Amino acid sequence: MIKTENLYKVYGDQPEDAMAQIEQGMNPKEIRDETGSVPAVIDVNIEAKKDESFVIMGLSGSGKSTLVRCINRLVEPTKGNVYLEDSSGETVNVTTLSSDALREVRRERISMVFQEFALFPHMSVLENVVYALRIKGEQNCEKKGREMLDEVGLSGWGEVSPSELSGGMKQRVGVARAFVTNSDVVLMDEPFSALDPLIRREMQEWFLDELKHKFEFERTIFFITHDLQEALRVGDRIAIMKEGQMVQIGSPQDILQNPADEYVQAFVQDIKELAEEGDLF
Amino acid sequence: MIPTIIPDNAIGGIADAIINWLLVNAGGFFDAISYAAGVAVFSVKDFWLIIPPIVVILITAAIGWYRTKKISVAMFAMVGLYIVYNMGLWEPLMETVTLITLSVTISVAIGVPVGIIASRSNLAWNIIKPILDLMQTMHPFVYLIPVVFLFGLGMVPGLLTTIVFATPPSIRLTNLGIRQVEDQYVEAGEAFGSTTMQLLRRVEIPLAMPSILQGINQSIMLSLSMVIIASMIAAGGLGDEIMIAIQRLNIGRGIEAGLAVVVLAIVLDRISTAGQSNIT
Numbered sequence: 001m002i003k004t005e006n007l008y009k010v011y012g013d014q015p016e017d018a019m020a021q022i023e024q025g026m027n028p029k030e031i032r033d034e035t036g037s038v039p040a041v042i043d044v045n046i047e048a049k050k051d052e053s054f055v056i057m058g059l060s061g062s063g064k065s066t067l068v069r070c071i072n073r074l075v076e077p078t079k080g081n082v083y084l085e086d087s088s089g090e091t092v093n094v095t096t097l098s099s100d101a102l103r104e105v106r107r108e109r110i111s112m113v114f115q116e117f118a119l120f121p122h123m124s125v126l127e128n129v130v131y132a133l134r135i136k137g138e139q140n141c142e143k144k145g146r147e148m149l150d151e152v153g154l155s156g157w158g159e160v161s162p163s164e165l166s167g168g169m170k171q172r173v174g175v176a177r178a179f180v181t182n183s184d185v186v187l188m189d190e191p192f193s194a195l196d197p198l199i200r201r202e203m204q205e206w207f208l209d210e211l212k213h214k215f216e217f218e219r220t221i222f223f224i225t226h227d228l229q230e231a232l233r234v235g236d237r238i239a240i241m242k243e244g245q246m247v248q249i250g251s252p253q254d255i256l257q258n259p260a261d262e263y264v265q266a267f268v269q270d271i272k273e274l275a276e277e278g279d280l281f
Numbered sequence: 282m283i284p285t286i287i288p289d290n291a292i293g294g295i296a297d298a299i300i301n302w303l304l305v306n307a308g309g310f311f312d313a314i315s316y317a318a319g320v321a322v323f324s325v326k327d328f329w330l331i332i333p334p335i336v337v338i339l340i341t342a343a344i345g346w347y348r349t350k351k352i353s354v355a356m357f358a359m360v361g362l363y364i365v366y367n368m369g370l371w372e373p374l375m376e377t378v379t380l381i382t383l384s385v386t387i388s389v390a391i392g393v394p395v396g397i398i399a400s401r402s403n404l405a406w407n408i409i410k411p412i413l414d415l416m417q418t419m420h421p422f423v424y425l426i427p428v429v430f431l432f433g434l435g436m437v438p439g440l441l442t443t444i445v446f447a448t449p450p451s452i453r454l455t456n457l458g459i460r461q462v463e464d465q466y467v468e469a470g471e472a473f474g475s476t477t478m479q480l481l482r483r484v485e486i487p488l489a490m491p492s493i494l495q496g497i498n499q500s501i502m503l504s505l506s507m508v509i510i511a512s513m514i515a516a517g518g519l520g521d522e523i524m525i526a527i528q529r530l531n532i533g534r535g536i537e538a539g540l541a542v543v544v545l546a547i548v549l550d551r552i553s554t555a556g557q558s559n560i561t
Contacts, residue, residue, distance in 0.1 A: 074468055107474030118469040122487045132473040135483070181473075 439516020
């Protein structure tokens with residue numbers, strides 16, 4: 001389980017000024033013009049449960065990538081807390097961890113899948129998959145790595161270079177690399193956005209039919225996307241983000257039936273039109 | 282008339298004073314360096330001269346073929362080095378090779394770690410950069426003078442000036458290579474819990490390798506150009522041959538030594554840039 005509590009991230013040299021202005025209720029655009037600081041995440045409170053895939057949906061610049069990076073502190077939050085509860089029920093506050101403890105958390109409990117795959121080009125597919133195990137000093141990780149490659153449908157591809165794979169295959173490697181560590185939380189930052197539409201569809205189906213069934217139990221998946229259609233397909237719950245703030249959090253049903261404001265309504269309208277044309281599911 | 286605030290000779294006088302002070306107070310230190318470098322220079326030189334020339338030629342050709350997979354490189358090395366031998370320039374050639382072997386080894390041993398440090402922090406880079414600018418723009422003739430005072434004449438001061446001249450590109454290109462590693466790879470490395478050293482060793486250095494190798498190639502080429510200039514302080518090798526030819530206006534001798542330098546330069550360049558793009 002992951003919970004964020006009053007989480008803020010302001011980019012810039014003087015985040016304090018911008019923080020004060022946020023508290024006065026100024027909107028992010030005014031703050032940026034006045035202080036030069038950019039509020040990217042503003043007072044976000046979300047809670048994603050074990051065995052849930054929690055989707056954060058927003059347009060580019062809405063702060064969703066920053067938010068997800070605040071969870072494993074690739075981006076240092078300006079204010080607020082991130083709580084992580086592991087399978088044994090123990091809770092830690094990620095934001096206050098020392099760098100050693102944070103490294104432990106990243107190795108054991110939070111892993112990540114990247115939009116542009118970020119597979120290391122100088123390593124083979126198998127070496128990429130076992131990277132996280134290897135830096136922990138785990139012996140005989142090759143066997144685990146090969147089993148993981150079997151799971152994602154890439155048996156026998158371990159020795160080739162990632163550059164020889166197609167986009168969809170690359171992201172399967174990215175997923176294998178994140179899942180091999182048995183982490184409690186997997187952060188997926190627009191994992192299918194860089195793929196062309198047909199492959200994206202295929203990967204979404206793979207995610208739903210195989211990956212979720214095999215791995216989701218005991219895990220929290222954070223799935224970032226800018227595509228509401230994708231969000232509705234893969235999400236158990238969806239959080240819609242705009243200019244750093246949460247607009248609405250709810251099940252796909254909620255979002256479709258009771259859009260919280262015009263912003264969400266606009267997205268939903270698009271989807272409904274597609275659905276009428278019979279193009280949605 | 283512009284008033285002169287600083288007295289004539291003040292800046293030069295300070296430099297003189299520093300060198301004099303060093304000579305009086307740290308003479309032993311420079312003697313020790315000189316002695317150690319001397320031992321290194323003469324043992325490496327003996328090593329190169331003890332191997333029969335034919336063996337050196339064949340091994341060089343074999344390395345050339347192995348590195349580039351081009352028969353032309355191997356042929357060039359074989360024919361070129363044989364002609365140098367035939368011109369009676371084998372011993373000067375090996376002296377030059379000695380200076381290059383040592384100066385490149387030391388330049389890279391200093392340059393790559395310093396480059397890594399420079400890439401880690403902007404503060405470090407802002408301190409190192411002006412020093413490199415000074416090292417590279419100050420003409421080598423100028424720092425030959427204090428080197429003679431501190432270390433005398435011969436191969437040892439030749440080696441030391443060459444190191445000063447050849448180290449900057451290793452530092453610069455190592456720094457550049459690591460800074461150019463794409464953020465996504467660094468981010469991925471961090472997201473999976475790499476320590477700083479693991480990130481450096483497993484991700485950043487391997488991805489910066491093409492740039493680092495280019496820096497080493499530059500260090501080799503600059504070493505070669507400097508060991509020729511260092512013949513002005515009797516560094517020996519092919520440079521001395523060229524120097525003698527200049528002093529005696531002996532065209533033939535000069536051309537022969539010059540060609541030997543060209544052969545060495547091409548062989549070293551082809552071997553050290555093997556596997557990289559030919560565009561640069």
